[in-house]
Amino acid sequence: MSTNTLLILPGDGIGPEVMAEVRKVINWFGENRGLKFDVSEDLVGGAAYDAHGVPLHDDTMARAQEVDAVLLGAVGGPKYDDLDFSVKPERGLLRLRKEMDLYSNLRPAQCFDALADFSSLKKDIVAGLDIMILRELTSGVYFGEPRGIFEEGNERVGINTQRYTESEIERAARSAFELAMRRGKKVCSMEKANVMESGILWREVTTRVAKDYPEVELSHMYADNGAMQLVRAPKQFDVIFTDNLFGDILSDCAAMLTGSLGMLPSASLGAPMANGRPKALYEPVHGSAPDITGQGKANPIACVLSFAMALRYSFDQGDEATRLEQAIEAVLAKGLRTGDLLGAEGGTPISTSEMGDAIVTAL
Amino acid sequence: MSTNTLLILPGDGIGPEVMAEVRKVINWFGENRGLKFDVSEDLVGGAAYDAHGVPLHDDTMARAQEVDAVLLGAVGGPKYDDLDFSVKPERGLLRLRKEMDLYSNLRPAQCFDALADFSSLKKDIVAGLDIMILRELTSGVYFGEPRGIFEEGNERVGINTQRYTESEIERAARSAFELAMRRGKKVCSMEKANVMESGILWREVTTRVAKDYPEVELSHMYADNGAMQLVRAPKQFDVIFTDNLFGDILSDCAAMLTGSLGMLPSASLGAPMANGRPKALYEPVHGSAPDITGQGKANPIACVLSFAMALRYSFDQGDEATRLEQAIEAVLAKGLRTGDLLGAEGGTPISTSEMGDAIVTAL
Ligand SMILES: CC(C)[C@H](C(=O)O)[C@@H](O)C(=O)O
Numbered sequence: 001m002s003t004n005t006l007l008i009l010p011g012d013g014i015g016p017e018v019m020a021e022v023r024k025v026i027n028w029f030g031e032n033r034g035l036k037f038d039v040s041e042d043l044v045g046g047a048a049y050d051a052h053g054v055p056l057h058d059d060t061m062a063r064a065q066e067v068d069a070v071l072l073g074a075v076g077g078p079k080y081d082d083l084d085f086s087v088k089p090e091r092g093l094l095r096l097r098k099e100m101d102l103y104s105n106l107r108p109a110q111c112f113d114a115l116a117d118f119s120s121l122k123k124d125i126v127a128g129l130d131i132m133i134l135r136e137l138t139s140g141v142y143f144g145e146p147r148g149i150f151e152e153g154n155e156r157v158g159i160n161t162q163r164y165t166e167s168e169i170e171r172a173a174r175s176a177f178e179l180a181m182r183r184g185k186k187v188c189s190m191e192k193a194n195v196m197e198s199g200i201l202w203r204e205v206t207t208r209v210a211k212d213y214p215e216v217e218l219s220h221m222y223a224d225n226g227a228m229q230l231v232r233a234p235k236q237f238d239v240i241f242t243d244n245l246f247g248d249i250l251s252d253c254a255a256m257l258t259g260s261l262g263m264l265p266s267a268s269l270g271a272p273m274a275n276g277r278p279k280a281l282y283e284p285v286h287g288s289a290p291d292i293t294g295q296g297k298a299n300p301i302a303c304v305l306s307f308a309m310a311l312r313y314s315f316d317q318g319d320e321a322t323r324l325e326q327a328i329e330a331v332l333a334k335g336l337r338t339g340d341l342l343g344a345e346g347g348t349p350i351s352t353s354e355m356g357d358a359i360v361t362a363l
Numbered sequence: 364m365s366t367n368t369l370l371i372l373p374g375d376g377i378g379p380e381v382m383a384e385v386r387k388v389i390n391w392f393g394e395n396r397g398l399k400f401d402v403s404e405d406l407v408g409g410a411a412y413d414a415h416g417v418p419l420h421d422d423t424m425a426r427a428q429e430v431d432a433v434l435l436g437a438v439g440g441p442k443y444d445d446l447d448f449s450v451k452p453e454r455g456l457l458r459l460r461k462e463m464d465l466y467s468n469l470r471p472a473q474c475f476d477a478l479a480d481f482s483s484l485k486k487d488i489v490a491g492l493d494i495m496i497l498r499e500l501t502s503g504v505y506f507g508e509p510r511g512i513f514e515e516g517n518e519r520v521g522i523n524t525q526r527y528t529e530s531e532i533e534r535a536a537r538s539a540f541e542l543a544m545r546r547g548k549k550v551c552s553m554e555k556a557n558v559m560e561s562g563i564l565w566r567e568v569t570t571r572v573a574k575d576y577p578e579v580e581l582s583h584m585y586a587d588n589g590a591m592q593l594v595r596a597p598k599q600f601d602v603i604f605t606d607n608l609f610g611d612i613l614s615d616c617a618a619m620l621t622g623s624l625g626m627l628p629s630a631s632l633g634a635p636m637a638n639g640r641p642k643a644l645y646e647p648v649h650g651s652a653p654d655i656t657g658q659g660k661a662n663p664i665a666c667v668l669s670f671a672m673a674l675r676y677s678f679d680q681g682d683e684a685t686r687l688e689q690a691i692e693a694v695l696a697k698g699l700r701t702g703d704l705l706g707a708e709g710g711t712p713i714s715t716s717e718m719g720d721a722i723v724t725a726l
């Protein structure tokens with residue numbers, strides 16, 4: 001059997017707490033399903049800054065390039081708010097994405113039956129929701145040059161550059177269509193081609209790539225209308241394909257539709273490595289949640305589901321991923337809830353570590 | 364009495380239909396409240412392109428610069444989808460915004476009591492909602508240079524530039540704080556200062572302007588979190604202050620929370636003219652709705668409410684604006700509904716022109 005190497009970066013805030021629960025799950029798969037992982041752990045974000053003065057040490061970066069998968073908790077916190085831009089916790093995460101060239105970011109927005117009541121949207125609008133946002137993650141305004149704050153006459157000007165090459169759009173578009181082939185065979189591409197030339201190129205390249213996937217139905221939508229349609233009738237979508245900045249906003253909007261941010265994982269994938277596995281980083285969609293850090297209130301499910309995505313996309317263990325996802329559904333069906341999932345319909349309140357234990361028991 | 368000059372640009376799609384109803388309302392104010400308007404009408408968008416080969420004729424542009432207020436219907440439609448970027452209908456609207464220097468775009472997201480059931484969100488989340496988005500409208504990635512699609516090696520690259528000067532941010536921020544002073548005294552500024560230097564400058568300048576408004580509470584939020592919070596708990600906001608592109612997306616998201624896009628007006632304001640009135644353009648938030656054009660189905664209320672905003676912000680007739688808004692509430696309370704407002708709770712279906720008549724009757 002090949003080794004499965006995994007680098008765990010718990011990061012800041014609730015990151016370490018939720019990661020401790022994922023460890024239990026990883027151990028369970030090792031002991032009961034013969035899935036052995038060679039796990040190492042390191043620092044990222046504010047934690048790395050505290051130790052090394054940078055949000056990601058070069059050694060950690062090098063290690064991330066070698067492993068089959070990186071699993072990240074969360075980065076950031078008020079303690080680091082006044083740090084210089086170049087060493088903010090977020091820069092550690094952005095460096096990982098950029099240097100590992102993780103261009104395709106998969107963000108499922110799924111509404112769990114047991115939690116449909118929990119959304120701020122009406123139940124019939126979100127029950128059964130299952131959309132996937134494919135966000136381009138290594139280019140666009142996040143990385144384009146020139147960027148910075150410059151002097152100009154008597155004042156300063158803040159500049160960032162939205163920039164996409166054809167090949168950057170193309171490879172991400174291929175991921176979107178491949179995904180759609182394994183799902184509902186629909187891709188809706190979102191940009192602002194009515195206002196931005198980069199959006200015109202986006203639309204053109206996406207339309208060209210679509211020719212290679214005749215079974216997939218492609219539509220285009222302006223990103224502002226996309227935000228509206230997500231709120232109005234999210235079930236109209238299967239795969240949404242969009243750029244780094246629009247994807248940041250639209251995926252958060254979509255995530256919130258489900259009502260349970262503590263449930264949503266993500267995968268960021270790059271090109272195949274020598275062993276055929278893609279470069280990969282998995283992380284929950286939620287942030288570091290400094291307000292509840294260290295209180296046993298955090299919901300570890302998003303992070304556990306991120307590990308499930310790793311099983312599926314990095315370790316070719318789709319069945320084991322499904323097993324894990326079903327265990328989580330079973331736990332929810334029993335009414336077990338961390339604080340964030342306790343709505344009007346009630347449930348049995350449990351702590352972070354009780355949730356981890358319950359998942360292992362359900363497995 | 365000073366003259367009130369008004370330039371009406373019905374534009375495309377349902378624009379002309381809804382504008383015909385606004386004409387009835389304008390006439391009513393002339394006949395019954397002694398408010399005389401010197402009204403002229405001209406073309407914009409696809410309609411202007413059909414007549415002149417450009418989406419805004421120079422004469423129309425010149426006239427827009429002279430009047431007290433421009434009232435615009437909607438621009439765009441599938442007929443113009445394949446036009447070159449430079450003559451697309453949207454360019455006519457963007458030229459008006461830019462050359463009139465309408466930097467402060469007010470987009471109320473208000474949930475009308477009679478329509479609260481109509482939102483895709485739960486009633487308690489949106490009932491009574493009343494937020495105002497102040498979107499900077501003349502700069503940012505909509506207008507920054509360089510822009511275009513360029514050759515680079517063997518491929519093309521699409522480029523747009525996000526660009527904000529301190530003074531651009533400052534004047535828009537002042538509008539936001541002035542607005543907040545007349546409302547709930549809270550401003551939430553949204554950017555991506557964790558990723559974009561232009562967002563850092565935005566945050567810095569906004570914080571500085573806030574010092575001149577000690578009564579107003581300023582908070583900052585990343586735009587992705589902003590989208591989430593709008594969906595989760597929109598009533599936490601009073602005034603949201605954001606840039607051109609984030610404002611485009613977030614205001615559409617906020618608009619859809621109310622469930623009734625056909626109800627939402629907007630005002631775009633610039634610097635004071637010689638007569639003390641600001642340069643101003645008013646338009647409904649909804650688009651040209653080609654699918655229902657010419658069928659008597661369009662809801663004229665958003666456009667009528669845009670005229671109400673003109674009464675308030677251009678003609679110093681706040682009481683008359685309130686009179687008009689109350690007439691609309693009365694019509695809704697009676698259960699009269701255009702097709703877009705007919706939800707589960709029923710109502711009496713009426714046409715575009717019947718709605719216009721009903722508003723005049725209620726006045
Ligand atoms: C933490 C931040 C840099 C990041 C982003 O903006 O991409 C986050 O919002 C996300 O969506 O993963």
Ligand SMILES: CC(C)[C@H](C(=O)O)[C@@H](O)C(=O)O
Binds near residue numbers: 195453456457611
């Ligand atoms: C029509 C289009 C150019 C415009 C924009 O992007 O600003 C519209 O979406 C709006 O919000 O007014």
